Amino acid sequence: MRHLIDITDFTVEEIEHVLDLGDKMIADPAAYRECLRGRILATLFFEPSTRTRLSFESAMLSLGGSVLGFSSADSSSTAKGESLMDTIRTVSCYSDIIAMRHPKEGAPMAGSLKSYVPIINAGDGGHNHPTQTLTDLMTIRRQKGRLSNMVVGLCGDLKFGRTVHSLIGAMSRYEGVEFVLISPPELKVPAYITDELKRKEIPFREVETMEEVMPELDILYMTRVQKERFFNEADYIRLKDTYILDPEKLRTAKADLSILHPLPRVNEISTKVDDDPRAVYFDQVRNGRFVRMALIKTLLEWEEMKA
Numbered sequence: 001m002r003h004l005i006d007i008t009d010f011t012v013e014e015i016e017h018v019l020d021l022g023d024k025m026i027a028d029p030a031a032y033r034e035c036l037r038g039r040i041l042a043t044l045f046f047e048p049s050t051r052t053r054l055s056f057e058s059a060m061l062s063l064g065g066s067v068l069g070f071s072s073a074d075s076s077s078t079a080k081g082e083s084l085m086d087t088i089r090t091v092s093c094y095s096d097i098i099a100m101r102h103p104k105e106g107a108p109m110a111g112s113l114k115s116y117v118p119i120i121n122a123g124d125g126g127h128n129h130p131t132q133t134l135t136d137l138m139t140i141r142r143q144k145g146r147l148s149n150m151v152v153g154l155c156g157d158l159k160f161g162r163t164v165h166s167l168i169g170a171m172s173r174y175e176g177v178e179f180v181l182i183s184p185p186e187l188k189v190p191a192y193i194t195d196e197l198k199r200k201e202i203p204f205r206e207v208e209t210m211e212e213v214m215p216e217l218d219i220l221y222m223t224r225v226q227k228e229r230f231f232n233e234a235d236y237i238r239l240k241d242t243y244i245l246d247p248e249k250l251r252t253a254k255a256d257l258s259i260l261h262p263l264p265r266v267n268e269i270s271t272k273v274d275d276d277p278r279a280v281y282f283d284q285v286r287n288g289r290f291v292r293m294a295l296i297k298t299l300l301e302w303e304e305m306k307a
């Protein structure tokens with residue numbers, strides 16, 4: 001059974017199929033309004049979410065399907081001590097596909113071993129977030145018309161930022177992509193990711209300020225400092241406002257830079273940037289619904305093809 005746990009579970013061709021379908025759905029949503037009538041998506045969110053959970057739910061409803069689930073662990077039998085495995089096995093008897101978010105790295109992967117239906121990782125701790133990456137890829141491709149040959153700057157909490165880890169995994173498979181990793185030393189990308197970049201001979205640089213690289217960037221991917229993953233509040237307070245993107249810092253940027261952020265934003269992008277045509281973080285929000293429609297439809301079709 002096919003799941004989406006890590007973005008590299010899908011080949012580049014499979015990802016492009018999902019992105020193409022997402023584009024078609026944006027162009028003609030009415031054509032897909034009934035295509036999953038009678039199918040059920042379960043959203044199991046053991047961690048807070050606004051966009052990911054609601055875009056999954058909106059996606060399924062927009063395809064004529066139905067949704068059930070919970071949005072916090074305390075409203076499920078997890079609060080009574082039920083194991084994740086038993087919860088997943090149970091919910092997979094009530095649904096055709098499951099999107100789950102969990103604070104523990106690897107939880108969706110473990111869940112997929114027991115599930116009777118496809119599992120989509122909607123974020124596992126500080127590890128991965130493949131459906132945000134589909135959203136990001138769709139947004140970049142709609143902006144630039146390509147996913148190859150560009151300088152991608154990732155800025156902020158690159159240590160705990162799961163969206164960053166998945167985006168690097170996805171974009172490293174395209175030709176001519178160079179990464180500029182902008183973070184304080186304490187929040188650098190984990191070594192397992194830079195080791196992989198080195199092994200594949202993909203160019204990357206680690207720097208501490210966005211000013212020094214701004215003129216080179218085609219993409220600037222800003223991230224929130226992940227407060228919930230810190231062991232020590234003092235460290236969070238010290239690091240939380242390291243980067244604040246404002247119109248002044250964008251003065252040296254390319255005219256066709258695209259500024260992305262998975263959201264939620266705290267302070268890292270001034271609201272003064274929102275009206276800049278290069279700011280596309282609310283396009284990401286809109287694309288997130290359509291790319292999840294495309295993903296759910298594709299995974300369910302793969303299941304049917306097997307049957």
Ligand code: NCD
Pocket residue numbers: 051052123129132162163223224262263264
């Ligand atoms: C991200 C996440 O949950 O990892 N949000 C999202 O899903 N759009 C980023 C974040 O929380 O900072």
